[in-house]
Amino acid sequence: MKFGGTSVGDATCIRRSARIVSEAAKQHRVTAVVSAMSGVTNRLIDAAHQAKRGDREAGKALTEALRKQHLEALDALTGSPEGKIPVQRRIEEILAEASRLYEGTALLRELTPRTLDAISSLGERLCAPIFAAALAELGARGDAIEATELIMTDSFHGGAEPLAEATRGKSQKRLGPLLKEGIVPVVTGFIGAAADGALTTLGRGGSDYSATILGAALDADEIIIWTDVDGVLTADPRLVSDARTIPEISYREAAELAYFGAKVLHPKTLRPAVPASIPVWIRNSFAPEKAGTKITAKGKSIGGGVKALTAIRDVALISVGGPGIVGVTDVVGRTFSTTAELRAEVLLISQSSSQNDICFIVAKAHSQSALAALRREFEQDLAHEVVDHITMDPEIAIVAVVGENMRGTPGVAGRTFHCLGQEGVNIIAIAQGSSETNISFVVSDHAVKQALLAAHREFGLANSQPG
Ligand code: ADP
Ligand code: ASP
Ligand code: MG
Numbered sequence: 001m002k003f004g005g006t007s008v009g010d011a012t013c014i015r016r017s018a019r020i021v022s023e024a025a026k027q028h029r030v031t032a033v034v035s036a037m038s039g040v041t042n043r044l045i046d047a048a049h050q051a052k053r054g055d056r057e058a059g060k061a062l063t064e065a066l067r068k069q070h071l072e073a074l075d076a077l078t079g080s081p082e083g084k085i086p087v088q089r090r091i092e093e094i095l096a097e098a099s100r101l102y103e104g105t106a107l108l109r110e111l112t113p114r115t116l117d118a119i120s121s122l123g124e125r126l127c128a129p130i131f132a133a134a135l136a137e138l139g140a141r142g143d144a145i146e147a148t149e150l151i152m153t154d155s156f157h158g159g160a161e162p163l164a165e166a167t168r169g170k171s172q173k174r175l176g177p178l179l180k181e182g183i184v185p186v187v188t189g190f191i192g193a194a195a196d197g198a199l200t201t202l203g204r205g206g207s208d209y210s211a212t213i214l215g216a217a218l219d220a221d222e223i224i225i226w227t228d229v230d231g232v233l234t235a236d237p238r239l240v241s242d243a244r245t246i247p248e249i250s251y252r253e254a255a256e257l258a259y260f261g262a263k264v265l266h267p268k269t270l271r272p273a274v275p276a277s278i279p280v281w282i283r284n285s286f287a288p289e290k291a292g293t294k295i296t297a298k299g300k301s302i303g304g305g306v307k308a309l310t311a312i313r314d315v316a317l318i319s320v321g322g323p324g325i326v327g328v329t330d331v332v333g334r335t336f337s338t339t340a341e342l343r344a345e346v347l348l349i350s351q352s353s354s355q356n357d358i359c360f361i362v363a364k365a366h367s368q369s370a371l372a373a374l375r376r377e378f379e380q381d382l383a384h385e386v387v388d389h390i391t392m393d394p395e396i397a398i399v400a401v402v403g404e405n406m407r408g409t410p411g412v413a414g415r416t417f418h419c420l421g422q423e424g425v426n427i428i429a430i431a432q433g434s435s436e437t438n439i440s441f442v443v444s445d446h447a448v449k450q451a452l453l454a455a456h457r458e459f460g461l462a463n464s465q466p467g
Contacts, residue, residue, distance in 0.1 A: 001030060002189060002211035005038035006228040007285035008127055011076035017226060017285050018077075018134035018142075021184060025140050028221075029179040031214060032142070033189045034131050035207040036123020037069065041190075044098075048119045051105035059102020063095050070126050077134045087129045090144075094125050113157035117191075117201045124188035124207070132186040141183045149174055151192030151213055153200045159343065160192055160200035162213045164272070167192075171217040179218075187214060208266040212280065216272035223278055224292075225265070226285035231293030232257065232264055234461040235309045239449050242462040246307060247291065250299025253307055253404050254280075256438045260347070260400040261312030270295065299404060305412055306459040307403035311448045315347060316367035317396045317428065320374060321357035322388025324381075331387065332358060338377045344370045348398055348440055350429040359429055361442065367392055396428060397448045400440040401455060407436040416441075419458035425451045 001024065003017045024030050036044075043062055050058035070091050078084045101119050105111050128144040135142030150171045153160035175185045189207025192200050202209050208225055215223035232254060233243040251270045258265035264282060273280050274297070283292030325331050332351070335358060339346055344366035351358045362370050371392050381387040406412045413432065416439060420427060429442040443451050456462060 001224045001226060002033040002207055003035065003131075003285060004207065004225070004227045005035045005040070007226050008034055008036075008131060009038040011073040013285070014073060014077060014131055014134050015138075018131060018138055018140075020226065020285060020288050021142075022135055022138040022140035025182070025184050029182075030184050031175060031179065031218060031220075032131065032135075032184055032186045033207060033211045033214060034124065034127050034186060035189045036127055037073070040066065040069075040123035040126070041120055041204070044119050044122055045116070047102065048105060048111055048116055051102045052109060052111040054106055054109050056103070056106040059099065059106065063098050063102065066098070066122075066126065067091070067095055070130060074130050074133060077130065078137055083133050083136055087133045090129045091126060094122060098122050114198055117157045118199050120201055121188070121191045121199055124190050128186045128188045132184075135184055135186065141181075142186045143178055143183050144186045145174070145188070147188045147191045147210060147214075148193035148197075148199055150187065150217075151202075151210065153192040153194055153202070155194035155196070155198065155200065156343065157198075157200055159203040160194065162192060162202070162209075162272075164213075164216070167213060168217040171214055175214075175218060203266065203268075205263065205266040206268075208269040209272075212269050212272040212278075215278055215280075216276055219276065220278055222281060223273060224281040224283055225269075226283050226288075227264060228284065228286060229264060229282075230284045230287065230290050231282045232262070232295070232308065234307070235452050235456050236262065236311065239311070240309070240452050240456050243456070244462060245290075246293050248294045248296065248300040249307060250404050251280075251295055251297055252437055253299055253402055254295045256400065256402045257308055257310045260310045260398060260402070260438070260440060262308075262310040305403045305405040305407075305409035306401055306455075306461070307405075308461070309399065309401055309452050309455050311397055311399045311452055312347065313397045313445060313448065314364045315361050315396065315398060316364050316392050316394040317359055317361050317442060318367065318370060318374070318390070318392050319357055319359035320378070320387060320390050321359075322385065323356050324384075324386040324388055325356055325358075328381075328386055331381075334377055335360075335374065338373045339366075339370055342366060342369055342373055348429070348431045348442065350431050350442075361396075361398060364394055367394060395445050396442050397445045398440050398442055399448060399451045399455070400438050401459075402438045404437050406439070413439055415458055416455055419454045420451055423450055423454045425454065 132142035152166035
């Protein structure tokens, strides 16, 4: 069971989530994975960047604020000194580490990816012992464990990849005996360790991924991701107010939604669950009586084919083109080797048949470095006008229409574009993979909401009866 930031946002939320675990632990072996209290990771990262600029106060102020926040939560959750004291001590140790990390950063005015990982992981490390203490108050036995002991990764800081076999060995060895004894391991989400022992993180929002990595490593019967919405909805509820919960959805569909920005799941979440066909549930920790969404290999079909919509913002469109590139065979290869070297994931590619323009989309975080790297790669070609432009547009977004049964359902693309046309939404680029589980298109960022509302209405998603 994984609990996201809002599900451990304060003492009341932690108690509610701990109760879900303690109830389940009466009948099953349960491992809990916890995120940082909501907002903490952002604050840790912001202060790290301030420290990098030489600000010595930001880290101090944040460490103080975190001490207060976590000790208050602990106080509210635990009654007995025996429960409280060891956790207070642990919190102090972690905060002392935080102070040293911020001081070092401010002193050197340098923030390496490795240091940033060490800093951004502090929220999870502070939260797990408090959650374990909350379990103890409810009569369950919880043991806080740092995932550096369990999840082995490569050393790509900020977005490390897990090593499945090593993780399996470590997790079973460390957690197996606890589970056998009826103890609930409370594992820090988001983090792992590289072969040299350095702490790594799995990328923002990565606690979902931690849960499925561990679920697979432990041969779990099911993985439940507890969050603050009723499940996977037909669209982001913040943008489409009549979005509905989808009772059952396939790995494939959920992965497409996650990949194209549905924040409810980290994009890589389903990967570890697929080979062993472990069902993944998305449920609401604030309303545990609701069934939520079940994600399985098959999912369940709905008549119309379109199951959900999603949008990904914070992306930029890069185009490489010009009349000179027609027939130059290595432009595509060199373009994407360049992005691959930066590990800048390409979210969508579109190429016109005359070949004089390749455009693709990367996260905004990677856009400047991708642009610079491409300009370096094509320096000679730009000089000789083989390539006459490499440009970037950061004011765009991708909207995706997702559903496994769209395959072989004619007219989905036509209806999508017709309804957008009627709304006056201009489409900048279009892509549909041959799997036909998603049609994605690029629109200007300010048109996202309008595009989602129009398509949600067109496909009747507010009143569709999935299943
Ligand atoms: P957690 O902290 O539990 O990991 P997140 O904030 O990362 O939670 O993800 C849950 C949020 O994802 C929801 O509150 C919702 O606003 C957003 N979201 C975006 N698209 C969807 C969708 N299709 N279905 C459900 N939630 C979505
Ligand atoms: N706390 C981490 C983040 O904010 C991981 C997570 O919440 O999943 O990115
Ligand atoms: Mg999340």
